[in-house]
Amino acid sequence: MRSIPTIKQVRAYTLKGGGADYHDQSDGHWIDDHVATPMSKYPDYRQSRRSFGINVLGTLVVEIEASDGSVGFAVTTGGEPAAYIVEKHLARFLEGAKVTDIERIWDQMYFSTLYYGRKGLVINTISGVDLALWDLLGKVRQEPVHQLLGGAVRDELQFYATGARPDLAQKLGFIGGKLPLHHGPAEGEEGLRKNLEELATMRERVGPDFWLMWDCWMSLDLNYATRLAQGAREYGLKWIEEALPPDDYWGYADLRRNVPAGMMVTTGEHEATRWGFRMLLEMGCCDIIQPDVGWCGGVTELIKISALADAHQTLVIPHGSSVYSYHFVATRQNSPFAEFLMMAPKADEVVPMFHPQLLGEPVPVKGRMRLSELDKPGFGVELNPACELHRPYTH
Numbered sequence: 001m002r003s004i005p006t007i008k009q010v011r012a013y014t015l016k017g018g019g020a021d022y023h024d025q026s027d028g029h030w031i032d033d034h035v036a037t038p039m040s041k042y043p044d045y046r047q048s049r050r051s052f053g054i055n056v057l058g059t060l061v062v063e064i065e066a067s068d069g070s071v072g073f074a075v076t077t078g079g080e081p082a083a084y085i086v087e088k089h090l091a092r093f094l095e096g097a098k099v100t101d102i103e104r105i106w107d108q109m110y111f112s113t114l115y116y117g118r119k120g121l122v123i124n125t126i127s128g129v130d131l132a133l134w135d136l137l138g139k140v141r142q143e144p145v146h147q148l149l150g151g152a153v154r155d156e157l158q159f160y161a162t163g164a165r166p167d168l169a170q171k172l173g174f175i176g177g178k179l180p181l182h183h184g185p186a187e188g189e190e191g192l193r194k195n196l197e198e199l200a201t202m203r204e205r206v207g208p209d210f211w212l213m214w215d216c217w218m219s220l221d222l223n224y225a226t227r228l229a230q231g232a233r234e235y236g237l238k239w240i241e242e243a244l245p246p247d248d249y250w251g252y253a254d255l256r257r258n259v260p261a262g263m264m265v266t267t268g269e270h271e272a273t274r275w276g277f278r279m280l281l282e283m284g285c286c287d288i289i290q291p292d293v294g295w296c297g298g299v300t301e302l303i304k305i306s307a308l309a310d311a312h313q314t315l316v317i318p319h320g321s322s323v324y325s326y327h328f329v330a331t332r333q334n335s336p337f338a339e340f341l342m343m344a345p346k347a348d349e350v351v352p353m354f355h356p357q358l359l360g361e362p363v364p365v366k367g368r369m370r371l372s373e374l375d376k377p378g379f380g381v382e383l384n385p386a387c388e389l390h391r392p393y394t395h
């Protein structure tokens with residue numbers, strides 16, 4: 001049998017400026033223009049998400065070098081505190097292990113951090129390490145990750161676009177457009193009316209059949225979300241996303257009962273692990289779960305979350321995360337389409353989601369991506385050498 005390379009070294013770097021921390025954008029970007037958030041109740045933090053620190057973490061880059069010289073890497077949100085966790089805590093579970101020891105490494109990373117982890121930053125960090133391990137395995141075996149995951153079930157992915165201009169997304173060939181919600185409950189009846197007017201304008205521009213969705217980024221309460229969904233009925237809103245804070249499983253279950261027939265409730269981009277998603281699924285919180293593979297525990301965990309969702313007849317449409325989710329979506333029947341986040345400041349053109357941090361990052365063309373775009377070893381991308389890496393800790 002061919003000998004299996006071992007892991008020689010794990011290195012963690014940080015990077016600023018867009019990329020995996022995609023909220024880290026400059027002034028004038030649609031993603032930071034009066035988007036409703038749980039902080040919108042404070043007028044000082046209403047106009048910009050950067051004002052309350054949405055971009056403080058920056059990007060974490062995890063690099064894993066194997067004994068045969070292969071190097072795998074991945075990027076996610078986490079920055080310097082995540083780099084500390086990788087170098088000072090998690091690296092011990094990888095170095096010396098075989099590059100195929102992914103399941104055991106995940107288990108050790110999760111259970112060794114349980115007393116300060118479980119969700120959020122620590123799981124982002126574990127996700128980054130896990131994705132780098134899959135990239136490494138793909139590079140060692142010279143196979144794309146989707147092949148390692150059991151093979152693709154479709155030859156082409158289709159995408160909806162998230163951004164401020166669903167009307168332009170339609171012209172670019174996407175199958176739907178998801179708008180950021182701009183006004184939260186603290187902006188009262190006038191804000192509610194403005195939200196509905198915006199949806200009405202978009203519906204007028206895109207016609208009756210194009211999917212329109214709302215991303216509420218955890219900003220609402222049950223009463224407001226219910227009234228918004230009911231008001232949106234006449235404009236054919238396909239789904240209302242992340243209406244409530246992620247810990248309010250009870251609120252989501254109520255919201256799902258309250259929305260008009262046919263309108264879906266979606267959530268999960270800030271949920272993590274099979275246990276978090278089990279809550280969403282068993283409590284009947286939503287119609288679609290939206291794990292982010294860079295935040296929910298990586299591909300190793302997403303496989304389990306997806307199987308659980310399948311048994312609950314629930315679709316898995318991963319949140320953003322570029323190639324890391326494309327390779328997964330290609331392999332699952334219960335992931336029939338994918339999200340593309342429009343990172344152009346005016347949401348008027350397609351630019352790679354993790355730009356400028358990755359080279360070779362594929363993008364949808366006319367809302368679609370051929371599987372052949374994903375046929376390179378690992379996740380098929382490289383780090384852009386023009387982006388300066390910083391390694392704040394070593395071990």
Ligand SMILES: C[C@H](O)[C@H](O)CC(=O)C(=O)O
Pocket residue numbers: 031035162179180215217269319320339341
């Ligand atoms: C647009 C949303 O507020 C957020 O920035 C992205 C997101 O939640 C999504 O793509 O879904």
Ligand SMILES: [Mg+2]
Pocket residue numbers: 215216217241242269319
């Ligand atoms: Mg969202």
